[in-house]
Amino acid sequence: MKVCWLRFCWLLLILCCKENRPIPEPGPNEVLLRMHSVGICGSDVHYWQHGRIGDFVVKDPLVLGHEASGTVIKVGSGVTHLQPGDRVAIEPGVPREIDEFCKLGRYNLSPTIFFCATPPDDGNLCRYYKHSASFCYKLPDNVTFEEGALVEPLSVGIHACRRAGVTLGSKVFVSGAGPIGLVNVLVAKMMGAAVVVVTDLSASRLQKAKEIGADFTIQVKNETPQEVASKVESLLGCMPEITVECTGVQACIQAGIYATRSGGTLVLVGLGPEMVTVPIVNAAVREVDIKGIFRYCNTWPMAIALLASKRINVKPLVTHRFPLEKALEAFETTKRGEGIKVMLKCDPTDHNP
Ligand SMILES: NC(=O)c1ccc[n+]([C@@H]2O[C@H](COP(=O)([O-])OP(=O)(O)OC[C@H]3O[C@@H](n4cnc5c(N)ncnc54)[C@H](O)[C@@H]3O)[C@@H](O)[C@H]2O)c1
Numbered sequence: 003m004k005v006c007w008l009r010f011c012w013l014l015l016i017l018c019c020k021e022n023r024p025i026p027e028p029g030p031n032e033v034l035l036r037m038h039s040v041g042i043c044g045s046d047v048h049y050w051q052h053g054r055i056g057d058f059v060v061k062d063p064l065v066l067g068h069e070a071s072g073t074v075i076k077v078g079s080g081v082t083h084l085q086p087g088d089r090v091a092i093e094p095g096v097p098r099e100i101d102e103f104c105k106l107g108r109y110n111l112s113p114t115i116f117f118c119a120t121p122p123d124d125g126n127l128c129r130y131y132k133h134s135a136s137f138c139y140k141l142p143d144n145v146t147f148e149e150g151a152l153v154e155p156l157s158v159g160i161h162a163c164r165r166a167g168v169t170l171g172s173k174v175f176v177s178g179a180g181p182i183g184l185v186n187v188l189v190a191k192m193m194g195a196a197v198v199v200v201t202d203l204s205a206s207r208l209q210k211a212k213e214i215g216a217d218f219t220i221q222v223k224n225e226t227p228q229e230v231a232s233k234v235e236s237l238l239g240c241m242p243e244i245t246v247e248c249t250g251v252q253a254c255i256q257a258g259i260y261a262t263r264s265g266g267t268l269v270l271v272g273l274g275p276e277m278v279t280v281p282i283v284n285a286a287v288r289e290v291d292i293k294g295i296f297r298y299c300n301t302w303p304m305a306i307a308l309l310a311s312k313r314i315n316v317k318p319l320v321t322h323r324f325p326l327e328k329a330l331e332a333f334e335t336t337k338r339g340e341g342i343k344v345m346l347k348c349d350p351t352d353h354n355p
């Protein structure tokens with residue numbers, strides 16, 4: 003218990019911005035950034051509250067934040083594609099070695115990958131931060147810093163919908179309307195889904211889902227998973243060939259299996275308890291493919307292109323903004339489940355989106 007309390011204090015200390023660290027010096031192939039906007043993710047709140055996620059345990063003080071954008075202020079040797087003044091979105095996962103996963107283009111699976119705000123790697127919720135230049139992507143003038151920061155959650159949606167095989171005319175069931183469920187709604191529609199139906203417990207989150215393009219919503223109360231599945235079917239007029247599960251809740255994974263059409267795909271984006279009971283024989287005999295999702299890979303350039311072309315609008319996801327000094331208040335807002343995306347503004351001279 004004592005150890006947990008200490009961990010909590012460390013995180014709190016950093017959250018309160020009481021800790022000053024030296025401005026880092028960019029090494030070869032790195033850039034130093036003045037941070038602008040950093041979104042808070044459920045995992046940041048989880049590390050703050052519990053000091054661990056699965057096998058990742060906070061043992062030393064940890065800087066949180068991994069949904070971020072900023073401005074290049076200094077470049078290290080060998081950096082040619084960026085220069086001071088460039089506005090960039092940061093991809094938080096940087097592989098440390100060219101292992102078999104990297105060679106396959108699936109670098110998110112590399113076990114030694116650096117990842118912002120996953121212990122022991124520090125995140126970028128701070129004023130100055132250095133990062134691999136190859137994982138900083140230039141933002142065009144017509145893409146805001148906040149949109150740049152939102153490329154991170156958007157990437158989870160792109161990766162999930164790619165693995166699900168969403169295509170022209172797909173009928174898609176998105177389970178959960180938190181930030182991750184919502185980006186999946188956006189991406190599924192963009193990839194050509196004909197109809198998207200979303201479930202959640204929260205009426206306000208479902209309202210937001212409608213606002214951003216969901217065709218149907220279902221407010222779940224105390225239905226059984228089978229009942230949820232048949233509501234999905236009756237709204238769509240048929241069973242969806244794709245389900246994107248974004249809650250991690252056991253009952254929702256069960257509903258996801260029952261709801262998916264035979265031969266279809268269920269992707270598990272939500273991460274909940276380590277062990278869950280699911281109707282696996284139902285999935286097996288109906289050839290419902292169950293796929294996992296771990297973050298993303300190869301998504302930043304296309305996400306930025308879509309934002310620049312105005313083909314996708316992530317702006318409605320931002321519901322709260324706080325200056326970095328009020329990080330604690332910001333984290334408490336996310337913890338209470340208020341709104342959708344809380345943004346921290348790290349540049350005291352520019353609080354614009
Ligand atoms: N696989 C990955 O790489 C990856 C990446 C990012 C997030 N995640 C996971 O995705 C999940 C969603 O993230 P988020 O930030 O949107 O979280 P969130 O907690 O904001 O959203 C979850 C939503 O699920 C809803 N919900 C809970 N129980 C429900 C039920 N019985 N029926 C319907 N809806 C229900 C909640 O009301 C909430 O709106 C989390 O489990 C997170 O850990 C996974």
Ligand SMILES: *[C@@H]1O[C@H](CO)[C@@H](O)[C@H](O)[C@H]1NC(C)=O
Pocket residue numbers: 142143144310311312
């Ligand atoms: C946004 O900027 C990019 C790059 O400068 C440009 O190609 C694109 O046409 C612009 N989009 C809109 C909608 O103005």
